[in-house]
Amino acid sequence: MSLHQTSPHDDETGKKLGMWLFLYTEIILFGGLFVLYAVYLTVHTEDFVEGGKQLDRLFGLANTVILLISSFAVAASITAVQKSQKGVALGSLAASLLCGLIFLINKYFEWGHKFEIGLYPNSERLLDGPTGQNIFFGLYYVITGLHGIHIVIGMTVLAVAMAYVQAGKITPTRFALLENAGLYWHLVDLIWIFIFPLFYLII
Amino acid sequence: MEAVKSFFETPAPSRFTGIWAWLLTTDHKRIGLMYLFAIVFWFCLAILLGGLIRLELMFPGETVLTAELYNSAFTLHGVIMIFLFIIPALPAIFGNFFLPMQIGTDDVFFPKLNLLSWYLYMLGGVVAIASLFAEGFPDTGWTFYVPFSVSTQTNVSTAVFAAFILGFASMLTGLNFITTIHRMRSPKMGWLQIPLFTWSLYATSWVQLLATPVVSITLVLVMVERFLNIGLFDPSKGGDPILYQHLFWMYSHPAVYIMILPGMGVISEIIPVFSRKSIFGYKAIVFSSMMIAVAGSLVWAHHMYTSGMSDTAVFVFSLLTFVVAIPSAIKVFSWVSTLYKGAIQMTPPLFLSLCFIYLFSVGGLTGLVLGAAGPDVHVHDTHFVVAHFHFTMFGGTGFAFFAALHYWWPKMFGRMYDFKKAYIASALITGGFIFHYVPMFILGLQGMPRRYYDYLPQYATGNFLAGFGALFMIIGIALMFYNLAVTLRRERNAPADPWGGVTLEWKTASPPPLHNFDRDPEVLDYPYDFTGVKESQDNQANQDKQSKPNA
Amino acid sequence: MTDKAHIISYKTLLMTLLALFALTGITVGASYVDLGQLNVWVALLIASLKGTLVLLIFMHMKFEGKALRLSFISTIGFLAIMIGFTFWDIAFR
Structure with a gap:
């Protein structure tokens, strides 16, 4: 029996294609929310600007920088694997996981503060205030919340990839798993790149 | 031909036996069959619900269902038919089984993911059932429109969650198919040598992949609204309920092409085989499939002419809707031209395909009535709409599903069915279908709204006739399934290529062996080249002539 | 699709990171300049530039x-x- 050039087990490019296709679904998933954002920004421009002023830019900026660094670390880990530098690969993966953790801690304090001052879904302050701000914070929680879930998933995937690197199952010629984990993490970063100006920097 | 062990006898992975050889299999053929049984179960259930709806409407006043139960019945009928039958039916059953075979390979690219999709599908089904046993049946209709879906006390969250999971299963199947077509095609097969069913699945997969996430997030938002009450679609809190409809149809309109494209692919396979003639306009069909996938995502708001959106939007979306009709029409003309001057061999799959062309054309043309903004205002949310989408969905995809069942049954199970019963069943279904849905067109034009359990006395005749047609249809479908099911107890008697098909799935044993092909199949330069088939049939005829005098 | 893996040097990655930092600074700075309606478009443009960098280099799309x-x-x-x-x-x- 001679079916085929390569079996799918060895087709790294195919695995990567599959991952990209999955990323497209993620882009569109967030895209649905950005449709809402675009429309409500047009309808409630003033309220969105007011809402944006109530978000803490420093938190947003810090988290942006942290995610960029983690993205860099993940990309570096792939270069390291390709160069057979296992130690560097493990180190940069650990660094990116740490960045993810700091991001979540930041998010926890940021959200916690918002809850304290009465800015949370269906809170009295939002219900009594301008309707546009209610929508702004509603979208803020839904989008950053969904993004936060993706951070958690991404960290899990990265941790698995790290275990594989540790076990020596990822080699300079077979690293699709690590690469796919990295792609997922970059996408999470990519989405944050758009969330940051649209929510924190809106004036 | 020497006997080859079929995939029924060789589990994959081989360490599993009995039921586990099915439940834990990574063989695309077994997974396809598992989908078949699950999907037929849901189909029958939804038919019964549909029958109940028709029984209630057959006579004026409350007969078998109360108003609330009626609302639940049409909601469940819609949800099950759409999410559990019609979206997965052709890709998940026949796509899984035949896509790898048509491109000359032994499985899909991600076999384990394929199995996971099946489990997600089953989980979605279980969650859908679970929604029946708490708080009350969902009663929103399959569209889950806000504000009602957010405010109703019935168990909408569970039903919505079920649809979310099913969407995930559908997306992963699409992902798998695209990767398979790109990476696992026989090296000898170029893009324009791919059979049309596989092409249609390729277009479908892209729509599944890019459109489904929109409905996922929309359904998530319905759940978020039910739990947190943010008010994203609530005007009193700054939201816009029409945006929900935009998001919903952004998926659900492309989804009708997820439903119909594979059906068109099936018909494009069957027509040339039984005309013994290469398909007319192969490239045009391929191109129109991709066109439908693209254009189909530009027209979603034609479901919303009366929702209160802007007149400009009504105009633009109406215009674009007419554009989408073009690629569908291209296909219809190609099929008819293929039949023209062909050496037609009548068989049940061809008969069902011809019914498909007729019924789908009626559905498509009445779609233009609805797509035009003026007439739509008159018939919006009436029985006209119900009749229209049943003509396309059932007369289209449903009949394509029946045709595919009859066309590939001998390949899947290695057994041929009784033609006579198949014809009778098909005729009953088609006749019943016309009796069932044509009166609805008229009722709709007369102004009978959809989704009401009662009606004014002047609509009695039409509703009675429709109920009558439903009865014939149900009998026909039962006979058809019976006719196919009884073959399972018989000997395997189907040859490798009972129809004279030339796509690769016919070049291996029926049912196929575990890895589909014993040796690399020969890929034709042109996928619908029947010269070889004609020659062998002529030779066969000559041999028969010569052998008779000797005997 | 290319079947051969391409190795991106640490240096390129680092330069990309620095460029991303710079663009982040620019987008924050731009938000203090009142351009009216244009502000959103400027923010989106810079975000798209950043996204393109991540896509091309970090995600190997190049x-x-x-x-x-x-x-x-x-x-x-x-x-x-x-x-x-x-x-x-x-x-x-």
Whole structure:
């Protein structure tokens, strides 16, 4: 029996294609929310600007920088694997996981503060205030919340990839798993790149 | 031909036996069959619900269902038919089984993911059932429109969650198919040598992949609204309920092409085989499939002419809707031209395909009535709409599903069915279908709204006739399934290529062996080249002539 | 799609990171300048630039073949249609 050039087990490019296709679904998933954002920004421009002023830019900026660094670390880990530098690969993966953790801690304090001052879904302050701000914070929680879930998933995937690197199952010629984990993490970063100006920097 | 062990006898992975050889299999053929049984179960259930709806409407006043139960019945009928039958039916059953075979390979690219999709599908089904046993049946209709879906006390969250999971299963199947077509095609097969069913699945997969996430997030938002009450679609809190409809149809309109494209692919396979003639306009069909996938995502708001959106939007979306009709029409003309001057061999799959062309054309043309903004205002949310989408969905995809069942049954199970019963069943279904849905067109034009359990006395005749047609249809479908099911107890008697098909799935044993092909199949330069088939049939005829005098 | 893996040097990665930092600084700075309606577009433009950098270098898209590039562009195209066509309604109400 001679079916085929390569079996799918060895087709790294195919695995990567599959991952990209999955990323497209993620882009569109967030895209649905950005449709809402675009429309409500047009309808409630003033309220969105007011809402944006109530978000803490420093938190947003810090988290942006942290995610960029983690993205860099993940990309570096792939270069390291390709160069057979296992130690560097493990180190940069650990660094990116740490960045993810700091991001979540930041998010926890940021959200916690918002809850304290009465800015949370269906809170009295939002219900009594301008309707546009209610929508702004509603979208803020839904989008950053969904993004936060993706951070958690991404960290899990990265941790698995790290275990594989540790076990020596990822080699300079077979690293699709690590690469796919990295792609997922970059996408999470990519989405944050758009969330940051649209929510924190809106004036 | 020497006997080859079929995939029924060789589990994959081989360490599993009995039921586990099915439940834990990574063989695309077994997974396809598992989908078949699950999907037929849901189909029958939804038919019964549909029958109940028709029984209630057959006579004026409350007969078998109360108003609330009626609302639940049409909601469940819609949800099950759409999410559990019609979206997965052709890709998940026949796509899984035949896509790898048509491109000359032994499985899909991600076999384990394929199995996971099946489990997600089953989980979605279980969650859908679970929604029946708490708080009350969902009663929103399959569209889950806000504000009602957010405010109703019935168990909408569970039903919505079920649809979310099913969407995930559908997306992963699409992902798998695209990767398979790109990476696992026989090296000898170029893009324009791919059979049309596989092409249609390729277009479908892209729509599944890019459109489904929109409905996922929309359904998530319905759940978020039910739990947190943010008010994203609530005007009193700054939201816009029409945006929900935009998001919903952004998926659900492309989804009708997820439903119909594979059906068109099936018909494009069957027509040339039984005309013994290469398909007319192969490239045009391929191109129109991709066109439908693209254009189909530009027209979603034609479901919303009366929702209160802007007149400009009504105009633009109406215009674009007419554009989408073009690629569908291209296909219809190609099929008819293929039949023209062909050496037609009548068989049940061809008969069902011809019914498909007729019924789908009626559905498509009445779609233009609805797509035009003026007439739509008159018939919006009436029985006209119900009749229209049943003509396309059932007369289209449903009949394509029946045709595919009859066309590939001998390949899947290695057994041929009784033609006579198949014809009778098909005729009953088609006749019943016309009796069932044509009166609805008229009722709709007369102004009978959809989704009401009662009606004014002047609509009695039409509703009675429709109920009558439903009865014939149900009998026909039962006979058809019976006719196919009884073959399972018989000997395997189907040859490798009972129809004279030339796509690769016919070049291996029926049912196929575990890895589909014993040796690399020969890929034709042109996928619908029947010269070889004609020659062998002529030779066969000559041999028969010569052998008779000797005997 | 290219079947050969491409190794991106640490230096390139680091330069990319620095460029991303710079663009982040610019977008924060730009938000203090009142350009009216234009502010959102400027922010989106800079975000797209950053996104492109991440995509091309970190995600190796620069070294991928036609299939991935085309399909990615189609996805973004579909997203643009989703948002753009909704405005046939919103902009003309």
